[in-house]
Amino acid sequence: xxxxxxxxxxxxxxxxxxxxxxxxxxxxxxxxxxxxxxxxxxxxxxxxxxxxxxxxxxxxxxxxxxxxxxxxxxxxxxxxxxxxxxxxxxxxxxxxxxxxxxxxxxxxxxxxxxxxxxxxxxxxxxxxxxxxxxxxxxxxxxxxxxxxxxxxxxxxxxxxxxxxxxxxxxxxxxxxxxxxxxxxxxxxxxxxxxxxxxxxxxxxxxxxxxxxxxxxxxxxxxxxxxxxxxxxxxxxxxxxxxxxxxxxxxxxxxxxxxxxxxxxxxxxxxxxxxxxxxxxxxxxxxxxxxxxxxxxxxxxxxx
Numbered sequence: 235x236x237x238x239x240x241x242x243x244x245x246x247x248x249x250x251x252x253x254x255x256x257x258x259x260x261x262x263x264x265x266x267x268x269x270x271x272x273x274x275x276x277x278x279x280x281x282x283x284x285x286x287x288x289x290x291x292x293x294x295x296x297x298x299x300x301x302x303x304x305x306x307x308x309x310x311x312x313x314x315x316x317x318x319x320x321x322x323x324x325x326x327x328x329x330x331x332x333x334x335x336x337x338x339x340x341x342x343x344x345x346x347x348x349x350x351x352x353x354x355x356x357x358x359x360x361x362x363x364x365x366x367x368x369x370x371x372x373x374x375x376x377x378x379x380x381x382x383x384x385x386x387x388x389x390x391x392x393x394x395x396x397x398x399x400x401x402x403x404x405x406x407x408x409x410x411x412x413x414x415x416x417x418x419x420x421x422x423x424x425x426x427x428x429x430x431x432x433x434x435x436x437x438x439x440x441x442x443x444x445x446x447x448x449x450x451x452x453x454x455x456x457x458x459x460x461x462x463x464x465x466x467x468x469x470x471x472x473x474x475x476x477x478x479x480x481x482x483x484x485x486x487x488x489x490x491x492x493x494x495x496x497x498x499x500x501x502x503x504x505x506x507x508x509x510x511x512x513x514x515x516x517x518x519x520x521x522x523x524x525x526x527x528x529x530x531x532x533x534x535x536x537x
Contacts, residue, residue, distance in 0.1 A: 241347070243303060244275040244279045245279065246343060248398065248401060251407075259357075270405075273326045276336070278397045279397075283306075284296055288322060292319050292321055295314075305340065305343065308335070309329055326478075330478050331486070334522070348360045381398055381399060382411060385399070395427075403424055471490050489514040500521070503521040512524060
């Protein structure tokens with residue numbers, strides 16, 4: 235068992251890879267593609283804890299016990315309400331819809347664990363250098379250093395590190411970990427490690443589909459005139475459905491599902507802020523505009 239298993243989950247470590255020593259965030263993570271990466275990280279963590287099982291294509295509910303981790307438990311709660319075998323890509327899409335909530339919780343938990351700190355609305359490493367607090371009087375190797383050491387060696391990888399490298403590889407973000415020359419030199423080693431899991435393959439397809447729909451959506455927005463709050467919100471919902479391959483409106487969260495009380499509240503918030511690029515945090519019951527530069531609880535409107 236990895237010594238870091240219950241200190242940080244995979245989604246938290248993926249987030250830490252986006253933050254440099256000065257608190258700057260890698261530009262490739264400042265968009266909704268990161269929601270897919272976080273969703274995949276959560277699924278992988280659940281699989282490793284034997285809460286779900288996976289085969290080449292599907293996620294299969296297993297023990298479904300709550301963990302005490304707010305990020306994982308929210309996903310488990312979603313799965314319990316949809317307790318059936320589904321394709322991996324379908325669950326990635328479903329969890330991605332709650333991306334802003336998970337980003338908020340990740341940054342909050344990392345601050346709570348004294349890995350990061352918040353100064354002037356900027357996330358910084360808690361210590362002067364990239365490292366984690368001692369756990370049981372033992373040092374836990376920081377994720378970037380740990381993964382680089384693994385890639386540069388012939389050691390058998392820990393299952394958690396297989397997952398992390400697989401995510402970075404399939405999301406084409408290995409450059410956040412290695413230089414260009416290092417990526418080329420160790421490409422065979424990276425491929426070898428990345429092939430060891432199933433969910434990574436679904437990540438690649440989800441990100442590819444997202445990119446195509448993102449381009450189409452951007453072109454459409456450029457030719458559209460000013461719309462009513464409901465038209466704006468419906469357009470945003472359709473984009474999300476296309477990006478995340480949602481064919482049934484009943485699978486949308488209540489704040490995006492027409493006819494619900496929360497949908498009416500969403501319309502009110504869109505009217506107030508003038509944009510449908512919004513999100514709703516079900517824990518705090520607050521709305522906020524989508525924010526891809528700082529991930530954390532920044533207030534927002536309660537409706």
